[in-house]
Amino acid sequence: MMVALWISFSIVILAILAAESIAAAQGSCNLATAESCSSHDDGSNNAILDATVQQWIDELPTENSMYLDGAWMKPTVSNNDDSINVIDPSTGQQIATVSVASKLDVDMAVVSARQALEGWSIDTTLHQRRKLVYQLYKLYQEHREQMAQLISHEMGAPIELALDAQVGSGSYVMENFLLEVGDEGNFEAEYQLDPDDDEDDTTIYHEAIGVVGLITPWNWPMNQIALKVIPALLVGCTVILKPSEETPLSALLFGKLIHMAGFPSGVFQLVNGYGPGHVGEWLASHPGIDMVSFTGSTRAGKQISATAAPTLKRVSLEMGGKGANIIFEDLGDTDDFYEAIESGVESVMSNSGQTCNAPTRMLVPAKYWDYALEVAKEVAWEIEVDSAHEGGDHIGPVVSETQYERIQSYIRSGIDEGATLLVGGLGKPTIEAGEDISDDSRRLLQRQYNDGYYVQPTIFANCSPEMTIWKEEIFGPVLCITKYDTEEEAIRLANDSPYGLTHYAQTYDKKRQKRLARKLQSGMVVINQVGLSGSSPFGGVKQSGNSREGGEWGLLDFCIVKAVSGLRSHED
Numbered sequence: 001m002m003v004a005l006w007i008s009f010s011i012v013i014l015a016i017l018a019a020e021s022i023a024a025a026q027g028s029c030n031l032a033t034a035e036s037c038s039s040h041d042d043g044s045n046n047a048i049l050d051a052t053v054q055q056w057i058d059e060l061p062t063e064n065s066m067y068l069d070g071a072w073m074k075p076t077v078s079n080n081d082d083s084i085n086v087i088d089p090s091t092g093q094q095i096a097t098v099s100v101a102s103k104l105d106v107d108m109a110v111v112s113a114r115q116a117l118e119g120w121s122i123d124t125t126l127h128q129r130r131k132l133v134y135q136l137y138k139l140y141q142e143h144r145e146q147m148a149q150l151i152s153h154e155m156g157a158p159i160e161l162a163l164d165a166q167v168g169s170g171s172y173v174m175e176n177f178l179l180e181v182g183d184e185g186n187f188e189a190e191y192q193l194d195p196d197d198d199e200d201d202t203t204i205y206h207e208a209i210g211v212v213g214l215i216t217p218w219n220w221p222m223n224q225i226a227l228k229v230i231p232a233l234l235v236g237c238t239v240i241l242k243p244s245e246e247t248p249l250s251a252l253l254f255g256k257l258i259h260m261a262g263f264p265s266g267v268f269q270l271v272n273g274y275g276p277g278h279v280g281e282w283l284a285s286h287p288g289i290d291m292v293s294f295t296g297s298t299r300a301g302k303q304i305s306a307t308a309a310p311t312l313k314r315v316s317l318e319m320g321g322k323g324a325n326i327i328f329e330d331l332g333d334t335d336d337f338y339e340a341i342e343s344g345v346e347s348v349m350s351n352s353g354q355t356c357n358a359p360t361r362m363l364v365p366a367k368y369w370d371y372a373l374e375v376a377k378e379v380a381w382e383i384e385v386d387s388a389h390e391g392g393d394h395i396g397p398v399v400s401e402t403q404y405e406r407i408q409s410y411i412r413s414g415i416d417e418g419a420t421l422l423v424g425g426l427g428k429p430t431i432e433a434g435e436d437i438s439d440d441s442r443r444l445l446q447r448q449y450n451d452g453y454y455v456q457p458t459i460f461a462n463c464s465p466e467m468t469i470w471k472e473e474i475f476g477p478v479l480c481i482t483k484y485d486t487e488e489e490a491i492r493l494a495n496d497s498p499y500g501l502t503h504y505a506q507t508y509d510k511k512r513q514k515r516l517a518r519k520l521q522s523g524m525v526v527i528n529q530v531g532l533s534g535s536s537p538f539g540g541v542k543q544s545g546n547s548r549e550g551g552e553w554g555l556l557d558f559c560i561v562k563a564v565s566g567l568r569s570h571e572d
Contacts, residue, residue, distance in 0.1 A: 049095060053153060056146050057096050060252045065099045065272045067255045069112040070265030077102040084245045084272060089156035089397040090387040092451045098248045101271040101279050106240075109269040110288040113211040113238040116266025121208040121236030124264075126189050129234055130181050136261040137174040143257060144171075147222065150249040152388045155218050156397040156453070157351060159389055165351075170222030176534040176551065177230045186535075186552040189235070193563070201568045206559040208236030209314060210290030213283035215275075215304070217296045218246035218399055219354040219475075224295050225254055227538075227549045232293075232558045233267065240269040240289070242279050244296075246399050248272050275300060284308040284315075291316065291558065298473075298499075298543045316557055317545035318356075318538070320473040321501030324494035325359035326516070328487070328507035329367050337368065340506040341375040343529065345479060349383050349457050352398045353407075353477035356544075357502035357524070361463075361470065362481045363490050369483045373422060376459055376481060380423040383457045387448060397453040398476055404453040407476035414460045414469040419480070424458030465496050473499065487512065495521045501540035502526060523548075 049057070064072040086096040101109075120129070140147070147170075148163040157166050180187045193202040212232050216224040221243065232239045243251035255270040273279025280300075284292050284307040291314040294304050298319040308315050325344045331337035341364075348358050364372040388396035398404050411426050428449045431442045448454075455476050463470045463480040470480050484490040494503055503520040505527050507513060517525050523540035524532060532538075537548035547557060 049153075053149050056149060057153075057249065060096070060249060061256070062096050062098045062249075062252065065248070065252065065270075066101055066105055066109075067259070067268065067270035068105070068109050069269075070259070070263075072255075072259075073105075075099050075102050076104045076108075082274075082278075084248055086154055086249060087400065088153050089399055089453045090153075090389055090448070092401070092453065095153055096249060098252070098272050100245075100273040103282055106271055106279060106282045106286065107288075109240045109271055110211060110286055112266040113240055113269055114288055116264060117208075117211060117238045120238055120264060120267050121210075124236070126181060126234070126236075129236065130178060132261055132263055133174065133230060133234055134178055136257055136263075137171070137178065139257045139260050140174065140254075141171060143253065147250055147253055150253055151221060151247070152396075154247045154249045155221065155399045156388045158386070158392070158394055158396045160391060160393070161351065161396075162388070166220065167222055169220060170226040172534060173223060173226035173550070174230055177226075177234060177554065180535065180552055180555060181234050187555045192568075201565050203564045203567050205562040205564065206235065206556065207562055208232075209558055209560050210237065211288060212237045212239050212291045212293060212558060213286070213289045214239055214241045215280050215283065215292065215294045215296065216241070216243050216251075218244035219351065219356070221247040221250045222254070225251065227554060228293050228295075229254075229268070231549075231554045233263075235555055235558050237291075237558050238267050238269075240271060240283060242271055242273060242283060245272070245274050276303060280304070281307055285311065287311050289313060293547065293557070294318070298545075301545065316547040318540070318547045318549060319501075319543060319545040320475075320499055321356045321358070321540060321544050322361060322471070322473050322497045322499040323357055323359040323502045323504060323522075324361045324363055324497070324520075325504040326363045326484075326490045326494060326506070327365070327372070328490075328505070328509070328512070329365035330508045331506055336506070337371075338375055340529075341372055342379045344504075345376050345379040345459070346383070348479045349380070349395055349477045352395050352455065354398060354403075354475055356473075357540075359502075359504045360474065360479060361494070361497075362479060363484050363493055364481065366483045366485050373461055373481065376479070377423050380457050380459050380479075385429045385449070385454050385457070386445075387452070395457065395477060398455055399453070401453055403475070404455060407455050407474060407478065410469055410472070410474045410476070410478060411458055414463075414467065414478075414480075417467045417469070418462075419460040419464075419467055419469060420462040422459040422461045422481075424456035424477075427456070428454050429456050465493065471497065487515075491516070491519050495519075498543045499540065500542040501544040 061072040064074050066073045082100050084098040085094050088095045144167050148167045151166045152159045152162040179185055189206050191204055193204055194200040214228040258268045271279055284304045293316040295318040301317045301319045305315050327340045344362050348360055384394035386394040431446045458478045461481045463482045500522040502524040503522040505516045513527050535551040537553035538550045539548040
């Protein structure tokens with residue numbers, strides 16, 4: 001089943017997908033079946049949005065798209081040529097237009113954030129900040145269905161995945177951060193360095209670093225917004241959020257929820273726009289911003305680091321990955337071996353392959369090579385591709401035409417460089433004659449494939465380390481498989497990558513597990529499908545970045561450490 005996605009998501013997804021699917025029970029649309037929420041086809045090439053979804057989009061401040069100083073505002077310089085055209089990847093049709101910020105707007109956002117900083121970080125207690133974040137969490141829960149539909153329509157996540165995992169991850173992140181700053185949590189804003197030593201009069205403060213610029217990606221929009229906005233607000237930072245230009249609608253709804261929760265003016269700002277030469281660059285270079293936290297491609301992360309360097313601000317980066325999934329022969333001819341292959345394939349394909357820590361390189365023992373390929377092929381053939389607005393256990397389109405073309409170029413590279421194409425390949429999915437589907441349904445589904453940005457689930461075998469598809473992050477439903485002879489060779493192949501986000505291993509051998517935990521070069525290692533805790537840090541090494549998001553580490557990422565002496569000297 002596609003819900004058994006033990007390794008492809010961030011730490012917050014692991015618990016969400018292990019749970020039973022949440023019923024979408026209210027309102028006029030049935031999210032479980034998508035009977036009234038789907039885009040309907042009128043026989044032409046233009047998809048018509050469901051009335052409920054259209055109303056939700058119309059209610060968003062797409063024209064007054066800047067949230068500054070507690071109010072929605074139009075950009076000071078309006079240029080329709082720069083507006084963001086939101087495209088539904090399932091249909092290729094435009095569903096909204098969002099105005100973008102000017103440089104002056106970014107300057108105003110920084111001024112507003114700086115003016116609010118002292119009142120929020122010092123005059124407002126951690127307890128008071130936590131109460132507001134909890135209010136935001138409750139509002140977020142009340143708007144799950146609306147958020148799921150916006151995400152499904154703007155980035156192509158199938159509606160059930162959008163509800164359970166995409167929206168669910170945001171809930172899970174908020175819950176965990178609320179626990180971390182609660183009475184039983186690990187985060188301490190103030191503590192004595194050595195309370196048992198009467199001679200030691202040193203107090204440690206974890207203080208907000210200041211005004212932070214947050215730049216988030218499109219592949220898990222609410223997960224990433226929550227991983228940055230929530231800890232930053234809790235520790236006392238004021239924030240300026242620039243969401244991905246691919247997913248502005250869900251961010252606008254999040255901004256509305258912030259407003260409804262009653263956060264003070266200037267604490268949260270939202271500016272829409274693009275990256276290089278635009279809002280992203282202006283945030284990175286702005287001298288009034290103390291820190292930039294970025295999640296996205298390694299290429300963009302390098303640009304942000306270079307742009308931010310003259311101001312010496314902190315730059316926190318969570319970037320790409322090329323995870324290795326090593327399956328050892330001690331699993332043998334057991335069900336566990338089959339399930340390891342099955343889950344490995346499914347987790348790469350889920351979210352249409354658009355997950356940074358997906359295990360996109362599978363390493364299997366030479367002894368079981370033929371069997372592993374048979375299982376991988378069998379599993380891939382069972383994966384269905386369909387509209388994001390249809391209910392069911394399938395994958396949807398990729399986010400955009402640009403992403404589709406990028407993935408196609410990698411598939412072409414794999415073929416040209418000599419990898420064995422096991423399943424899938426170039427072009428859109430096709431409906432084969434003789435399949436158990438009516439002629440009318442076949443015609444409509446094929447036209448849907450042609451209009452949207454659908455990629456065939458693709459597996460390459462006999463991949464070698466010098467191949468482009470083995471070295472570079474594809475960010476699509478493409479899996480590379482190779483074989484190895486020894487544990488040492490498997491570790492070498494896994495570490496032979498510029499990335500180091502998450503590696504995976506399946507083995508019964510306890511000593512080997514510990515060796516792998518130390519020798520695999522990554523910020524996270526997942527052994528035998530056991531998910532990481534929601535309180536654990538998420539982040540990588542090498543070109544996967546330098547940040548740690550989630551848990552206590554995610555809070556400390558937005559803090560400075562201050563040591564103060566003498567506070568106990570005159571206590572009564």
